[in-house]
Amino acid sequence: AQTVTQSQPEMSVQEAETVTLSCTYDTSESDYYLFWYKQPPSRQMILVIRQEAYKQQNATENRFSVNFQKAAKSFSLKISDSQLGDAAMYFCAYRNLHSRSGGGADGLTFGKGTHLIIQP
Amino acid sequence: GAVVSQHPSWVICKSGTSVKIECRSLDFQATTMFWYRQFPKQSLMLMATSNEGSKATYEQGVEKDKFLINHASLTLSTLTVTSAHPEDSSFYICSARRTGVYNEQFFGPGTRLTVL
Numbered sequence: 001a002q003t004v005t006q007s008q009p010e011m012s013v014q015e016a017e018t019v020t021l022s023c024t025y026d027t028s029e030s031d032y033y034l035f036w037y038k039q040p041p042s043r044q045m046i047l048v049i050r051q052e053a054y055k056q057q058n059a060t061e062n063r064f065s066v067n068f069q070k071a072a073k074s075f076s077l078k079i080s081d082s083q084l085g086d087a088a089m090y091f092c093a094y095r096n097l098h099s100r101s102g103g104g105a106d107g108l109t110f111g112k113g114t115h116l117i118i119q120p
Numbered sequence: 121g122a123v124v125s126q127h128p129s130w131v132i133c134k135s136g137t138s139v140k141i142e143c144r145s146l147d148f149q150a151t152t153m154f155w156y157r158q159f160p161k162q163s164l165m166l167m168a169t170s171n172e173g174s175k176a177t178y179e180q181g182v183e184k185d186k187f188l189i190n191h192a193s194l195t196l197s198t199l200t201v202t203s204a205h206p207e208d209s210s211f212y213i214c215s216a217r218r219t220g221v222y223n224e225q226f227f228g229p230g231t232r233l234t235v236l
Contacts, residue, residue: 111163112163
């Protein structure tokens with residue numbers, strides 16, 4: 001079974017600064033996806049960024065970028081120019097590329113989350 | 121596009137009663153939907169995979185008879201919590217898979233269940 005570990009229960013950063021959230025995972029698969037999701041107080045899950053394991057290039061979405069180290073099974077999220085609206089819970093998640101049951105997709109395995117605080 | 125709704129958003133029920141939660145994909149068809157459970161200040165845990173026209177697949181430790189899942193159409197999956205007890209109180213979130221390059225999963229807004 002896959003596991004996802006987020007070792008930082010809470011992180012704090014000054015507005016406009018850069019912060020990095022850590023995530024490690026364990027899997028025996030070679031093909032998979034990794035995600036970062038944001039969950040604001042509304043509890044709606046919002047996809048921040050996606051990384052395909054077969055791609056060496058780190059994914060980037062505007063102020064959000066990842067550092068994907070496949071051999072080390074590490075997947076950190078860097079938020080540049082932090083904004084007040086970035087304050088939320090951030091979850092790292094894993095998904096197999098191929099379904100265990102042969103169907104379209106498996107569900108996601110989430111880490112425990114990191115509570116990000118933005119200080120004005 | 122890719123909007124998923126849940127109904128109700130909040131429900132309070134008495135211990136021993138059953139509660140049904142609906143998950144709908146509003147602008148796409150979803151042969152597969154997923155149900156997650158989130159306790160306060162904790163992560164999301166996958167409960168089951170809901171497959172249109174077939175039986176749901178439950179994760180280890182999830183009681184099939186307790187959490188009944190029905191995926192009767194390509195846009196609707198329901199989760200029924202049977203004989204609810206206070207320990208079933210939680211936040212239930214569904215996601216729907218949209219067929220495509222990434223088989224992206226889109227999340228509903230969640231349902232807060234409180235069992236008295």
